[in-house]
Amino acid sequence: MAFYDRLFDALGLRDWCSGAGDGGPMTMAELLARSSGTESDPAPVPFWQTPFPSLDELNTACPAIGRTRDMTDGVENAFLAIKDPLKVVLDPLTQPLSWALNGSLELFQTIPWFVLIPLLGLLVWVASRSWALVGFVAGSFLFLAFIDHYSYAVQTLSIIFVCTLICVALGVPIGIAMSRSDAVQKSTIPVLDMLQTLPTFVYLIPLIFLFSVTEPKLYGIAIILYAIVPVIRLTDLGIRLVDKDVIEAADAFGMSDRQKLYGVQIPLALPNIMAGVNQTIMMSLAMVVIASLVSAPGLGVLVLRGIRNLELGVGLVSGFGIVLLAVLLDRVTKAALGRINASQKA
Amino acid sequence: MTNDMPDEPAIAIKGLYKIFGPDPQSVLPLVQEEGLGKDDLLEHHGHVLGLRDIDIDMAPAKITVIMGLSGSGKSTLIRHLNRLIDPTAGQVIVNGEDVLGYDEARLRRLRQETMSMVFQKFALLPHRTVLQNAGMSRRIRGESQEIADREGGKWLDRVGLGGNHAQYPHQLSGGMQQRVGIARALASDSPIMLMDEAFSALDPLIRTDMQDLLLELQNELHKTIVFITHDLDEALKLADHLVILKDGAIVQQGEPQYILLHPNDPYIEDFVQDINRARVLRVRSVMRRWDGSAQDFAGAVDPDATLEDLIAQSGGDAGATYRVERDGDPVGVLDMKDLLRALVPARPGDAAARDDSAA
Numbered sequence: 001m002a003f004y005d006r007l008f009d010a011l012g013l014r015d016w017c018s019g020a021g022d023g024g025p026m027t028m029a030e031l032l033a034r035s036s037g038t039e040s041d042p043a044p045v046p047f048w049q050t051p052f053p054s055l056d057e058l059n060t061a062c063p064a065i066g067r068t069r070d071m072t073d074g075v076e077n078a079f080l081a082i083k084d085p086l087k088v089v090l091d092p093l094t095q096p097l098s099w100a101l102n103g104s105l106e107l108f109q110t111i112p113w114f115v116l117i118p119l120l121g122l123l124v125w126v127a128s129r130s131w132a133l134v135g136f137v138a139g140s141f142l143f144l145a146f147i148d149h150y151s152y153a154v155q156t157l158s159i160i161f162v163c164t165l166i167c168v169a170l171g172v173p174i175g176i177a178m179s180r181s182d183a184v185q186k187s188t189i190p191v192l193d194m195l196q197t198l199p200t201f202v203y204l205i206p207l208i209f210l211f212s213v214t215e216p217k218l219y220g221i222a223i224i225l226y227a228i229v230p231v232i233r234l235t236d237l238g239i240r241l242v243d244k245d246v247i248e249a250a251d252a253f254g255m256s257d258r259q260k261l262y263g264v265q266i267p268l269a270l271p272n273i274m275a276g277v278n279q280t281i282m283m284s285l286a287m288v289v290i291a292s293l294v295s296a297p298g299l300g301v302l303v304l305r306g307i308r309n310l311e312l313g314v315g316l317v318s319g320f321g322i323v324l325l326a327v328l329l330d331r332v333t334k335a336a337l338g339r340i341n342a343s344q345k346a
Numbered sequence: 347m348t349n350d351m352p353d354e355p356a357i358a359i360k361g362l363y364k365i366f367g368p369d370p371q372s373v374l375p376l377v378q379e380e381g382l383g384k385d386d387l388l389e390h391h392g393h394v395l396g397l398r399d400i401d402i403d404m405a406p407a408k409i410t411v412i413m414g415l416s417g418s419g420k421s422t423l424i425r426h427l428n429r430l431i432d433p434t435a436g437q438v439i440v441n442g443e444d445v446l447g448y449d450e451a452r453l454r455r456l457r458q459e460t461m462s463m464v465f466q467k468f469a470l471l472p473h474r475t476v477l478q479n480a481g482m483s484r485r486i487r488g489e490s491q492e493i494a495d496r497e498g499g500k501w502l503d504r505v506g507l508g509g510n511h512a513q514y515p516h517q518l519s520g521g522m523q524q525r526v527g528i529a530r531a532l533a534s535d536s537p538i539m540l541m542d543e544a545f546s547a548l549d550p551l552i553r554t555d556m557q558d559l560l561l562e563l564q565n566e567l568h569k570t571i572v573f574i575t576h577d578l579d580e581a582l583k584l585a586d587h588l589v590i591l592k593d594g595a596i597v598q599q600g601e602p603q604y605i606l607l608h609p610n611d612p613y614i615e616d617f618v619q620d621i622n623r624a625r626v627l628r629v630r631s632v633m634r635r636w637d638g639s640a641q642d643f644a645g646a647v648d649p650d651a652t653l654e655d656l657i658a659q660s661g662g663d664a665g666a667t668y669r670v671e672r673d674g675d676p677v678g679v680l681d682m683k684d685l686l687r688a689l690v691p692a693r694p695g696d697a698a699a700r701d702d703s704a705a
Contacts, residue, residue, distance in 0.1 A: 245468075246470075248465070248469065251430055252428055252462075253458065254483075255454075259486060267473045268472070
């Protein structure tokens with residue numbers, strides 16, 4: 001005799017309830033109750049302990065109502081049902097991402113260390129014009145190479161490189177679209193909020209079902225979804241913050257929308273966009289560690305090994321390597337940002 | 347009063363209304379037909395009356411100054427000329443065409459070729475050099491970088507920034523930045539120049555310099571200039587035609603000398619009171635017309651001389667009478683007594699008496 005029996009009796013739904021059969025497999029609670037032999041009517045429930053009419057509770061009174069477990073099953077089945085058609089569309093669409101990640105991994109790993117490290121130094125010099133930073137980057141990589149973490153670090157770097165490029169290529173246009181229309185902004189912000197607050201592991205769950213775990217695009221998509229948010233937000237913000245007087249002057253001299261966008265809005269929003277790129281790089285670095293759960297190579301694999309096998313030293317050293325990578329990526333992008341700021345302070 | 351208004355104005359504004367709010371058209375009849383005031387409109391209908399029934403004819407090659415205190419709608423008004431703001435009702439006719447009928451592309455051409463604008467806050471592109479800023483209008487039109495640099499450079503030299511081509515705007519002082527703003531407007535070679543409180547953000551001394559520069563350029567270029575200001579001294583110095591705006595409506599418009607001598611509203615009288623009249627008023631505005639009668643003259647004076655000039659010339663002799671001569675021909679007679687009387691602001695009562703003596 002369940003608490004809500006009387007409710008269904010009163011509503012005259014008893015026939016409908018009992019007509020629905022046994023209501024699926026037994027719950028653990030029922031099983032325990034049966035094995036301890038107390039299945040007979042429980043004592044009447046006192047008023048203070050009135051249970052909330054949840055799905056499980058209603059099910060005990062009326063088997064025709066599904067349990068919560070049936071609901072999650074339904075979600076799963078719905079996802080599995082659309083999985084195949086979704087895959088037909090998404091697979092070819094995302095295949096270039098796999099190629100890009102594989103290609104870049106291969107490229108970074110085939111270039112010998114004595115070419116790649118000077119090359120990175122040159123890149124840092126072009127971006128920052130700071131010898132101290134070039135020295136720091138070269139020193140960090142030589143140190144990582146010395147402790148045999150070089151190939152892992154380069155793998156991580158190559159994944160971040162590809163994912164950041166794609167984030168910028170997709171995020172900046174989305175940010176521009178948001179800055180031009182309040183409607184687009186209003187509808188995009190909840191999606192961005194969701195991407196930013198969703199626990200990182202939750203991203204992986206549907207992706208694992210959609211793509212095979214051995215495909216690089218699986219972690220590529222996870223990283224991009226997680227890391228694209230700041231570049232979108234800051235592009236939108238940056239363009240909206242461009243001095244209204246300057247925009248008015250551009251209008252008054254008859255600039256077309258395109259001239260205004262490329263000649264005024266993007267250049268003036270560049271400091272904010274670059275701040276977004278910096279954040280995007282940092283977030284993809286955070287995600288690349290978690291993505292090693294789904295076969296992403298790099299330093300994350302070592303961290304994971306440290307956790308799995310309780311190899312404390314391995315975990316700590318590779319963790320330090322990730323921190324080092326984060327610091328130098330941050331310093332280089334900040335130095336580049338500083339140069340942009342210096343050239344156009346109002 | 348001289349009538350220097352030719353038949354065809356460069357810009358004509360006709361019956362212009364601007365109402366800000368959620369649904370301006372719904373309250374327009376209330377303002378147009380029932381004459382609802384600014385306060386009533388805001389309180390009972392939630393709309394702000396920006397401009398009310400503006401009619402101005404702006405003569406070509408002249409400086410039209412629109413003066414008013416902040417909130418009088420003067421900046422709103424000037425933005426209607428190149429349609430940075432669209433009116434609620436009325437017409438803006440530039441060179442015989444109603445710009446309100448223009449589509450997007452035609453409007454851009456108007457802004458690129460016919461009108462250029464100078465802003466109170468300069469509004470230069472901070473990421474471009476001074477030279478690139480000055481040549482901006484040419485590049486927008488799609489002309490080559492070469493032409494843009496040549497025209498921009500030429501006008502930068504003309505406004506006295508020959509050595510600053512490669513600098514960025516933030517490296518210049520406010521006055522120099524506004525010179526770039528003026529060079530930018532001139533480089534577009536447009537016949538009409540809109541100046542929105544162009545000198546208001548500058549120091550008084552630099553402001554005077556810039557006013558002189560503008561008059562000097564105008565003597566040479568003869569552009570149609572629409573100048574917005576809240577400063578009466580500046581307005582009187584620059585204006586060929588003065589429009590005084592209050593709460594979005596025109597209080598009085600006309601030749602500045604005439605407005606000074608015949609203010610038709612207590613609001614303008616208040617304004618006019620603090621002016622150094624001797625420096626602003628000119629001999630032609632206070633002289634009697636030449637009637638040929640022989641008299642004993644203490645000397646000759648040009649009609650465009652200011653009263654201050656004449657006081658200096660007379661050495662303080664208040665009893666003398668001067669012959670006013672333009673290019674040697676006598677055009678009028680000025681009694682120093684009339685001059686002294688003109689220095690005292692007019693009271694409404696004796697305006698009629700003054701009318702007889704002023705030409």
